Amino acid sequence: MLTSQPDRPSQIAAEERMADIVLPNQSNGFGTMFGGDVMAMMDKAAAIAALRFCRQPVVTASTERIDFRTPIRQNEIIEAQARVVYVGRTSMVVRVRVYAEHPLLGDRRICTTGYFSMVAVAREGKPASVPMLSLEDEEAREEWTIGEEIHETIQARRSG
DSSP states (O other), X not given: OOOOBTTBOEEOOOOEEEEEEOOGGGBOTTSBBOHHHHHHHHHHHHHHHHHHHHOSOEEEEEEEEEEEOSOOBTTOEXXXXXXXXXXXXXXXXXXXXXXXXXXXXXXXXXXXEEEEEEXXXXXXXXXXXXXXEOOOSHHHHHHHHHHHHHHHHXXXXXXX
């Protein structure tokens, strides 16, 4: 786990949320949301979480462990929840969960989960340093461990 460094402030990562409704043009012949549209929403939520955490421009470096658990139906309300769970020197691993909700009944379920590797980018296009992540509770420490494993997997894949 990273320790505090004087040139890198430490901060808590907030849970970012964004909601939408599934329209007919986002649905396939079965009346369920296109996976690519779900991933686009997840990517946007991850970018917002990373941007708000580091307050620098960010780009998506990779998507990891995307799991489509249950279909999302046309006309359902969807909500993406994203949080930075791990930081390296210039990269962040962001956990994203997507929930679907029946608009009239309020029944809610988790539908899709995934992790996105985001990199902070300076004006000249080179990676930029990001703040340290404060781990405020046991859940944050557990998520750090998952994020660290994902980061190591990405590093191994890129060096091999």
